[in-house]
Amino acid sequence: MALLVIAEHDNQSLKAATLNTVGAxxxxxxEIHVLVAGSGCGAVAGAAAKIAGVAKVRVADAPHYEAQAAENVAELVKGLAGGYSHVLAPATSSGKNVLPRVAALLDVAQISDVVGVESADTFVRPIYAGNALATVQSADAVKVVTVRTTAFEAAGGDGGAAPVEAVAAGADLGLAQFVGREITKSARPELGAAKIIVSGGRGVGSSENYHALLEPLADRLGAALGASRAAVDAGYVPNDYQVGQTGKIVAPQLYIAVGISGAIQHLAGMKDSKVIVAINKDPEAPIFQVADYGLVGDLFQVVPELTAAVG
Structure with a gap:
């Protein structure tokens, strides 16, 4: 039995989510094979070959994979899938874009957002915004699986020496055209991979308050910044800050929730954090039900004091 993991990368470096998917x-x-589809992606293939537990790296290097359009990558995977019992990808924006197309092309059911593996054909996945877990079994010849990366330990990034094999590129379907990409650059850690996250909610009151209160604390802690959907919808911060069911799923070592009430949709994205600290003036806020440490108080007084204490 061989498994194919679709690597997530930017043609220059391998994304950490791939290591967690190999762990799953x-x-x-x-036997675990990693597929690298891209353009000028030799460095990525080299990094994938070093992952512990990987038996082979397969590389499709062609200009029409430069933007890794989901339609083209799915067509490539369809042509390779016959030799595999499982096709896996991280449950990230990229994986969620590619794998449903792969499942449709193979005429199989996709198993989404897996958080546990019972056996080769039986998996555990969250339902009802993470309030229940479903154990699902698949009889499909090829299991198409997206992996919630926060639920699995990352495979070692060094120590492997897998052979790298070139595979023929699939057809350029021409169904989508890459126009441009806006990349947000920040000195802070990436939200999805950060060990410490400071998040703000509707309670911070405004975009100005969000940045004035939370950025100094995040800088002191070396933390990433996050937000609830309410804060994003109110325009306090961009959409890529959102943590929750419709945002990013995170599981840092420390999650500090400031002015976040704790709606189910938000809890679904962060309740697996190792330590949760909640700061809210409402003692009945649902966030306190999942918090390891809760502080009832005025965030406009508490957060500056906390920032000063950390410094």
Whole structure:
């Protein structure tokens, strides 16, 4: 039994989510192959070959994979899938874009957002915004699986020496055209991979308050900044800050929730954090039900004091 993991990358470096997906594949068992589809992506293939537990790296290097359009990558995976029992990808924006198309092309059911592996054909996934877990079994010849990366330990990024094999590129379907990409650059850690996250909610009151209160604390802690959907919808911060069911799923070592009430949709994105600290003036706020440490108080007084204490 061989498994195919679709690497997530930017043609220059391998994304950490791929290591977690390889970790999930190891739980299933079998020979793990990693597919790198891109353009000028030799460095990515080299990094993938070093991942512990990977038996082979397959590289499709062609100009029409430069933007990794989901339609073209799915067509490529369809042509390779016959040799595999499982096709896996991280449950990120990229993975959620590619794998449903792969499942449709193969005429199989997709198993989404897996958080546990019972056996080669049985998986655990959250339902009802993470309030329940479903154990699902698939009889499909090829299991198409997206992996919630926060639920699996990352495979080691060094120590492997897998052979790298070139594969023929699939057809350029021409269904989508890459126009441009706006990349947000920040000195802070990436939200999805940060060990410490400071998040703000509707309670911070405004965009100005969000930045004035939370940025100094995040800088002192070396933390990423996040937000609830309410804060994003109110325009306090951009959409890529959102943590929750419709945002990013995170599981840092420390999650500090400031002025966040704790709606189910937000809890679904951060309740697996190792330590949760909640600051809210409402003692009945649902966030306190999942918090390891809760502080009832005025965030406009508490957060500056906390920032000063950390310094």
């Amino acid at each position: 594949a190891a739980k299933i068992g079998g």
